[in-house]
Amino acid sequence: MTVTVTPTRLVRDPRMQFALTATDLLDEDFSTALVWAEISGRFFGDAVRRHPDRVVNVGIREQLLVNVGAGFALTGMRPIVHTFGTFLVERGFEQIKLGFGHQGLGGVLVGGGGSFDASRGGRTHQAPGDVALMDTLPDVVIHAPGTAEETDEVLRRAVAADGLHYVRIVEQTNAESFRGPGLHVVRRGSGATVIALGPVLDEVLAATADRDVTVLYAHSVRPFDSGGLRSVIGTPDVVLVEPWLAGTSARVVSDALQDLPHRLLSLGTRRMELRHYGTPAEHQRAHGLDAAGIRRSMESFLAG
Structure with missing residues (x-):
């Protein structure tokens, strides 16, 4: 898959950066799709207007969210699948394991909230075990960007790549950004x-x-x-x-x-x-x- 990179719009908030970069990728590559379950919808207005055939809000139906993403992947598209990490990974894990892993499909799963970004939402919105659970799948690539700039970079890299990727987006940030994988x-x-x-x-x-x-x-x-x-x-x-x-x-x-x-x-x-x-x-x-x-x-x- 070829992605033509346009000048990046950078903001300070990694969550908003994810939405901006995802929207840019939809503009740049017609094989990219976005499926989300209610959260972050306020950031996706431009994406919905410009690409209604490739942007789907399934509502608070997380298992369906993953299955719709896998359906896009079966057609040869590269889906970005997004909601709170606890609902995406923990609630939808069987669908991830079977819909993507068992069928050998690629996609980019983007979990928000992390371990306790949404601490005021109680235990239901906390996912400290998401990386450990995703790590049980073979060959999954896992990203945990520490800045908005890193969020832009890893999302572009994940969409341009093959295979299954998990991107963990949280509020907490580092002061300095580093480009590229590895230590x-x-x-x-x-x-x-x-x-x-x-x-x-x-x-x-x-x-x-x-x-x-x-x-x-x-x-x-x-x-x-x-x-x-x-x-x-x-x-x-x-x-x-x-x-x-x-x-x-x-x-x-x-x-x-x-x-x-x-x-x-x-x-x-x-x-x-x-x-x-x-x-x-x-x-x-x-x-x-x-x-x-x-x-x-x-x-x-x-x-x-």
Whole structure:
């Protein structure tokens, strides 16, 4: 599939950036379709007006959402399928597994809300396990952009590619953008190697500001850049920070280092349910994913 890239319209909000980029892609490539389930509809007005035959709102019918996307894929089109991550991945997982995975179809699934963007909506709108669940499917490509610019880049790359992609769009952002897949070396040090996946880089940098550590960052997290990790690792100590279920990426890190003795600390959302609404920042602190929490966990690990 060929995509002609026009000058990109960039905004600060990754969610709005997703809608702008998706609309541009519909303009640029007639084999692209957009299927969504109510949310973000206020951003898709131009897309609906210009491409009513390729833009479908199925309402709050998430299993149907995935099946309609798979139907577009069966015709040879490249569907972008979007709603809250908890409804797209958790509620619609059987349809993803069978409609896309079992049939070998490609598409771009875009989940909003992440682990606790919609914390005020209660547990029904939180999806800390979405990446872990998608990671059970073979050959799925998973992106977790940390800025609006990265959102534009990974969405364009995913639509232009083949296979099944999952793009996780959240409110939390990093200050700096990085282009391209793989692990980016943000800082080099002689101590531990700290891996930040997705929009936790700023918290990691704040937590390690006075420590002599190497910091790596990736916004495209599957497939994992094993070679990139091996090329920079120095000491046996590795700290993994990801804004979804803790330990989700421990497997791929351990696989990358299977012939190297190492210690691994996995930080992420904890395996507990917070039965309070709160703000996203309060949930982040409760899971130890703010700078202070990451620093405490890392210092305890390295001291041990």
